[in-house]
């Protein structure tokens with residue numbers, strides 16, 4: 001039910017962010033259909049998020065919950081707490097719960113994100129997110145499957161196990177999308193003093209810059225005060241000169257995932273017969289489908 005209200009608001013928000021990108025661009029001349037646009041939109045936003053939602057909720061979180069229930073172990077403390085303060089049935093209780101999970105999860109994501117940048121193995125789960133060279137509203141969707149499974153399990157498992165109201169999960173997922181679109185927008189907005197509390201597109205554009213200094217800065221997702229609190233904020237008055245990774249990264253969705261486990265040069269992939277055949281099976285299947293899929297599902301080869 002709640003989704004019926006939140007989904008149109010999300011679409012309006014996408015329109016608003018695109019409008020801000022046109023009106024106040026951080027980088028001038030960024031094309032709307034930038035490199036990797038279709039990979040991010042079709043593979044990451046539509047296909048990957050659809051399947052990962054099923055995997056995370058139906059195959060990880062709910063089995064853990066029912067296992068605990070059959071063992072008579074319960075962490076369901078939120079309803080008891082709300083009852084104690086007599087706000088169980090007040091709409092204020094939803095706001096309170098959302099705020100609690102918003103802040104605690106944001107601190108977790110700040111620390112884990114920081115660790116990903118400082119650990120060479122964890123970096124492999126995060127580099128895909130940094131591989132976009134033209135960062136815009138859609139760029140935030142590009143995240144390795146491993147990264148999403150870890151982060152969303154840690155995000156939603158406590159909400160379910162602690163017995164939060166059923167509205168908390170869709171509201172939290174909605175806010176994730178709202179902030180993801182906002183901070184990745186190619187928008188020249190710093191929000192003044194408020195930018196030291198709420199994260200801004202300029203701070204996150206810097207985080208995505210291919211710049212040694214900022215590789216260890218601006219880890220915040222929703223609240224920038226973590227960066228100011230822990231001394232990792234870097235929002236100078238000038239702009240970065242380049243974005244993305246300082247090394248070659250595959251353009252194909254599947255190759256981007258394999259790259260986290262095994263390093264290879266995507267351009268040399270076709271020299272190995274088995275890989276060539278595997279790759280071509282997919283291309284042939286797509287080419288037999290309507291023409292539009294070919295454009296959308298296959299990476300642009302230069």
Ligand SMILES: [Zn+2]
Nearest residue numbers: 113117126207
């Ligand atoms: Zn990062």
Ligand SMILES: [Zn+2]
Nearest residue numbers: 129140184204
């Ligand atoms: Zn990002």
